[in-house]
Amino acid sequence: DQRYPEGFIPAPEQDCSRYKQAGYWQERNLGQWLSHWASQYGSNTALTDQQHRLSYQQLDHQASRLAAGLYQAGIRQGDKVLVQLPNCASFVILTFALFRIGAWPIMAMPAHREKDIVALCQQAEPVAYVLPDRFLGYDYHSLADQARASCSSLKHIIVDGETDTWLSLSDFDHEPLPAETLSQPQYTDVALLLLSGGTTGTPKLIPRTHADYAYNAIASAELCGLSEQSVYLAALPVGHNFPLACPGILGTLSAGGNVVMARTPGSDETFPLIESEKVTVTALVPPLAQLWLSAREWDDSDLSSLKLLQIGGSRLDPEVARQITPVLGCKLQQVFGMAEGLLCYTRLDDPEEVVINTQGRPLSSHDQVRVVNSAGHPVQAGETGELQTKGPYTIHGYYKADSHNATTFTADGFYQSGDLVRMTPEGNIVVEGRIKEQINRAGEKIAVAEVEQLLNEHPDIESCVLVPVPDERLGERSCAFIITSGAEFYLHHLQYYLSDKGLPRYKQPDQLEQVSHWPLTTVGKIDKQRLIRQALQSDAQQT
Ligand code: J2J
Numbered sequence: 001d002q003r004y005p006e007g008f009i010p011a012p013e014q015d016c017s018r019y020k021q022a023g024y025w026q027e028r029n030l031g032q033w034l035s036h037w038a039s040q041y042g043s044n045t046a047l048t049d050q051q052h053r054l055s056y057q058q059l060d061h062q063a064s065r066l067a068a069g070l071y072q073a074g075i076r077q078g079d080k081v082l083v084q085l086p087n088c089a090s091f092v093i094l095t096f097a098l099f100r101i102g103a104w105p106i107m108a109m110p111a112h113r114e115k116d117i118v119a120l121c122q123q124a125e126p127v128a129y130v131l132p133d134r135f136l137g138y139d140y141h142s143l144a145d146q147a148r149a150s151c152s153s154l155k156h157i158i159v160d161g162e163t164d165t166w167l168s169l170s171d172f173d174h175e176p177l178p179a180e181t182l183s184q185p186q187y188t189d190v191a192l193l194l195l196s197g198g199t200t201g202t203p204k205l206i207p208r209t210h211a212d213y214a215y216n217a218i219a220s221a222e223l224c225g226l227s228e229q230s231v232y233l234a235a236l237p238v239g240h241n242f243p244l245a246c247p248g249i250l251g252t253l254s255a256g257g258n259v260v261m262a263r264t265p266g267s268d269e270t271f272p273l274i275e276s277e278k279v280t281v282t283a284l285v286p287p288l289a290q291l292w293l294s295a296r297e298w299d300d301s302d303l304s305s306l307k308l309l310q311i312g313g314s315r316l317d318p319e320v321a322r323q324i325t326p327v328l329g330c331k332l333q334q335v336f337g338m339a340e341g342l343l344c345y346t347r348l349d350d351p352e353e354v355v356i357n358t359q360g361r362p363l364s365s366h367d368q369v370r371v372v373n374s375a376g377h378p379v380q381a382g383e384t385g386e387l388q389t390k391g392p393y394t395i396h397g398y399y400k401a402d403s404h405n406a407t408t409f410t411a412d413g414f415y416q417s418g419d420l421v422r423m424t425p426e427g428n429i430v431v432e433g434r435i436k437e438q439i440n441r442a443g444e445k446i447a448v449a450e451v452e453q454l455l456n457e458h459p460d461i462e463s464c465v466l467v468p469v470p471d472e473r474l475g476e477r478s479c480a481f482i483i484t485s486g487a488e489f490y491l492h493h494l495q496y497y498l499s500d501k502g503l504p505r506y507k508q509p510d511q512l513e514q515v516s517h518w519p520l521t522t523v524g525k526i527d528k529q530r531l532i533r534q535a536l537q538s539d540a541q542q543t
Helices: 013-021 030-041 056-072 089-101 114-124 141-150 210-223 241-245 248-254 267-277 286-295 318-328 352-357 402-408 448-456 491-500 528-542
Strands: 045-048 053-055 080-083 104-107 128-132 156-160 190-195 205-209 231-234 258-261 281-284 308-312 331-338 341-345 368-372 385-390 415-423 429-434 438-441 444-447 461-471 475-484 511-514
Touching (some): 080 114, 089 104, 089 258, 114 205, 141 156, 210 341, 241 248, 241 331, 267 286, 281 286, 331 352, 341 415, 438 475, 448 491, 511 528
Parallel strands (some): 128 156
Antiparallel strands (some): 190 205
16 A cells, blocks of 8 residues: 655546556566666667767766765655756656656756746655756856745755856766665655646646556657657756657657757757657647747758657647648657646547647546536537546646645546536547636747736736737737826836746746726626737737
């Protein structure tokens, strides 16, 4: 009988047995999976970045060395480690080292700044924080200082790179220790904490177990036809569920393929990499896919190795979808996923119209999906409603978030996604919109409440509303409407103020509109649709 850590809600016992019996949950933790893959694919290239080219054996060995070093430093099973690394080999080595100890990586993004980092530290109480020295012109040392000052649980700040102040990741290199010493986690234990896009002021943590995450990655790799010949380009930030495990890094390793790290997802870096590394598969969000399409007008890199482009994270315009194969010469796969679990994929042999117009269907035959109206009752076939889901790799609760969980999960254990979808007669899902208070800016999720709270704290702002505005480049941009006490405001003032509060750039408003009163709906709520129209008009007048 297993004891679960505080704040983690496991699947009900009967469901666990079903997932085990069906062979979805296998009795291996992710650290053991890597050893298994190393024994199968030993000398194949596993991982490539700007400085490294590691075989499966080397990756396995390096992960063991780092696990030993972290263990020697006192990091133990169930300890949390905040990981904020850009796409590089050390991210993968570190992640597997932590899997082996049973410590839980918290997957922060390089774009995060003080506000998220401090909130994560306070919520999860990590014992260590691993970060780069610099990335894309930003010096992370001040983030380390702030985390240290606000979080008494932090015993180690570890820099991947140059540092005079803190320890460096290379200081944790150590002779491997026997697996038994490193308190091997159970396959049903928590493996990692992913970040949720969220709808509230504080980030929510998504606990994924070894068994569910391994299944997520391995089943995705099979669905996408990955093999030893596959070369996966990690272009999106690797702490995100999509490039990490859908099938991403973990799925590619399960199939014996090669993972290639791109530091940034733009065509200037990725096209030459696709050519030189003969990349066969990668994943993008729609705005990046659009950039790649336009780059093709002047960049004639040889992309002929590319067989499959996965696109997900936000709505893909069918007109853009239609151009993928003619312009980039590869198959398109739409992915409707969520870090909370459920993954929908179009299949590689689906008819073209399905791939262009739908977001596919669930990965697993044990995924349960229902579409409900606002009263929580199933809608008629083909009608739009909220998607609720439960299954072998979908969580039953966020980590340490009891009150939020009470409103986000149904009594029978379904996750209420906040997405509005409809089901086609063939069983494919089409995402029609959402009811959650979130802005999807180029696939990056912004909790409206978080930004509004900060704006309301500004002494000259009397009230404010943040709305998503359709945007050609980003899919959606955020526009802040404010009522002030008379002061005149400019967007850059607001952005400066929010940066100072530690809000990352992507969560800061892209547009600002000052109004004197709120337009109201007939029931007296603020008319957000009208604000969105006003934002569009005002922008059109300026350009
Ligand atoms: C419309 N909205 C989508 C799509 C996600 C693969 C792909 C994406 C994510 C992801 C992921 C969408 N069309 N194709 O984790 O493994 C919106 C929905 C969803 C939310 C989840 C993966 N694909 N979305 O985007 O946790 O609103 O995961 O609920 O970041 O993104 O966001 P996130």
